[in-house]
Amino acid sequence: MSESSQGKDTSGVTLGRFFAQAREGALTGIRCVGCGALAVPPKELCPECGARRWEPVPLSGEGTIASYTVIRVAPRGHAGDAPYAIAAVRLREGVSLLGRVVDVPLEALAVGLPVRFRPIVVKDRPAIAFGPA
Amino acid sequence: MRRVAVIGVGVTQFGRHERTSAELFAEAAADALADAEMPAARVQALYYGNVVGGETEKQLHTGPQAASVLGIPTVPTTRFETACASSHAAFRHAVMEIASGASDVVLVGGAERVLNVPTADSTEYFAYASDASWEQTLGLTFPGVFALVARAHMHKYGTTEEKMAAVAVKNNKHGVLNPKAQFRKEITLDTVLKSPMVADPLKLYDCCPFTDGGAALVLVSEEVARRSRRPIWVLASAAASDWMLIGDKRDLSRVPATERAAAAAYRQAGIGPHDVDVVELHDCFTIAEIVATEGLGLFEPGAGGLAAEKGWTSLGGQIPVNPSGGLKAKGHPIGATGAAQICEVVTQLRGEAGPRQVEGARRGLTHTLGGNTATVLVSLFGRE
Numbered sequence: 001m002s003e004s005s006q007g008k009d010t011s012g013v014t015l016g017r018f019f020a021q022a023r024e025g026a027l028t029g030i031r032c033v034g035c036g037a038l039a040v041p042p043k044e045l046c047p048e049c050g051a052r053r054w055e056p057v058p059l060s061g062e063g064t065i066a067s068y069t070v071i072r073v074a075p076r077g078h079a080g081d082a083p084y085a086i087a088a089v090r091l092r093e094g095v096s097l098l099g100r101v102v103d104v105p106l107e108a109l110a111v112g113l114p115v116r117f118r119p120i121v122v123k124d125r126p127a128i129a130f131g132p133a
Numbered sequence: 134m135r136r137v138a139v140i141g142v143g144v145t146q147f148g149r150h151e152r153t154s155a156e157l158f159a160e161a162a163a164d165a166l167a168d169a170e171m172p173a174a175r176v177q178a179l180y181y182g183n184v185v186g187g188e189t190e191k192q193l194h195t196g197p198q199a200a201s202v203l204g205i206p207t208v209p210t211t212r213f214e215t216a217c218a219s220s221h222a223a224f225r226h227a228v229m230e231i232a233s234g235a236s237d238v239v240l241v242g243g244a245e246r247v248l249n250v251p252t253a254d255s256t257e258y259f260a261y262a263s264d265a266s267w268e269q270t271l272g273l274t275f276p277g278v279f280a281l282v283a284r285a286h287m288h289k290y291g292t293t294e295e296k297m298a299a300v301a302v303k304n305n306k307h308g309v310l311n312p313k314a315q316f317r318k319e320i321t322l323d324t325v326l327k328s329p330m331v332a333d334p335l336k337l338y339d340c341c342p343f344t345d346g347g348a349a350l351v352l353v354s355e356e357v358a359r360r361s362r363r364p365i366w367v368l369a370s371a372a373a374s375d376w377m378l379i380g381d382k383r384d385l386s387r388v389p390a391t392e393r394a395a396a397a398a399y400r401q402a403g404i405g406p407h408d409v410d411v412v413e414l415h416d417c418f419t420i421a422e423i424v425a426t427e428g429l430g431l432f433e434p435g436a437g438g439l440a441a442e443k444g445w446t447s448l449g450g451q452i453p454v455n456p457s458g459g460l461k462a463k464g465h466p467i468g469a470t471g472a473a474q475i476c477e478v479v480t481q482l483r484g485e486a487g488p489r490q491v492e493g494a495r496r497g498l499t500h501t502l503g504g505n506t507a508t509v510l511v512s513l514f515g516r517e
Contacts, residue, residue: 068284069335071274073276073332086271088385097380098378
């Protein structure tokens with residue numbers, strides 16, 4: 001907890017910057033300088049040790065599907081995309097990200113399937129997707 | 134802390150309404166006050182749940198609006214929003230207001246109006262309860278959230294689509310016995326399994342409906358309760374939260390907030406899961422009931438589906454779950470749901486549930502989940 005007095009978040013990985021970098025193909029996590037815990041930005045305090053100092057860490061984008069679904073009844077704004085797959089992907093580094101799954105046949109989706117990050121833009125906004133490893 | 138009791142309950146018909154959410158709440162609240170034989174002038178505060186009023190009715194500040202329509206405009210009113218758990222969160226805070234000695238008579242309730250907009254719009258508005266940057270951008274829906282839970286549960290425990298469907302069949306069967314329910318029709322396993330896919334593996338009949346409705350209850354201190362005809366005591370009310378992002382949740386086959394809220398509630402009440410006779414829990418999707426029965430400690434992890442399939446959670450079973458028909462058949466007016474669940478358990482513990490009565494029920498539990506499993510409330514009730 002003493003870490004919290006040592007200064008503000010130093011990672012510089014705001015939500016906006018994370019997605020700006022993701023759009024360029026780079027995934028950036030944050031690592032707690034106090035205890036080494038890896039997290040997905042943005043976070044102010046480390047949920048493990050309470051420290052307030054982070055450093056940016058490049059993520060490989062390689063992982064496996066932990067769970068998945070195919071959205072067939074979509075929200076108004078995404079209705080034109082349906083059906084589309086969404087998966088929770090556990091990255092090699094240990095953090096998980098939710099993303100669309102692209103270029104994988106819907107019937108080939110499976111828990112444990114290796115996938116790799118790729119950037120997409122949905123309705124003019126950068127978003128996370130995964131394609132075949 | 135002072136003891137707190139529920140002495141009046143009121144629930145509107147669930148389904149499609151042509152009235153505003155404030156009007157629906159007012160009907161339920163007036164019924165609850167009449168049931169409690171409590172003059173409106175004695176109400177000292179209103180704790181109110183409403184979720185998508187800003188979207189479906191272009192209405193914020195819904196608390197004072199609801200109080201005004203009821204006819205108690207000068208009562209201090211606060212609106213709670215914890216997604217689908219909103220009026221249960223309102224309830225917990227009202228319990229604390231009375232337990233602390235600040236008030237003796239508090240009105241709690243909620244209402245929602247969603248069937249006045251098309252399904253694609255309500256689907257979008259409900260999705261606002263997931264993260265805007267990480268999840269809404271992907272087109273994640275609430276069936277999608279619970280589909281991820283279902284797939285993880287299937288992978289870990291071998292839960293089948295048939296076991297999930299058994300929950301829908303059971304709750305629809307219960308709903309037939311509830312005159313306030315949105316759906317009062319039995320369905321077969323085949324109907325569920327052959328219904329259109331919404332978010333694999335969840336099909337239309339795995340999902341609760343969109344619903345308009347209101348619910349309310351009168352909460353009082355022990356001193357006031359002692360002068361009422363049939364008080365039902367609040368034994369515990371606990372809340373828990375969890376990571377907002379699906380990606381930050383470590384094991385999608387579980388809902389840790391349910392486990393934490395349940396543990397806290399059992400500790401407060403000094404009882405365990407096997408001391409409970411009747412349960413109203415958050416079956417927004419069939420898999421949600423399975424995971425909730427496990428998280429509440431009613432069954433071992435992985436055994437929730439079997440419990441539904443074997444009839445252990447049916448009326449007449451070892452622990453009846455959702456005798457009202459649950460969100461699945463009774464309906465899910467999201468801002469009203471937590472209060473409506475409490476109204477059902479109070480009715481059960483009074484022994485006034487008619488054909489859906491759980492015989493001899495002495496203690497009851499309500500469980501309400503908000504959003505992408507990031508909010509859970511659990512409360513316990515007793516006849517003594």
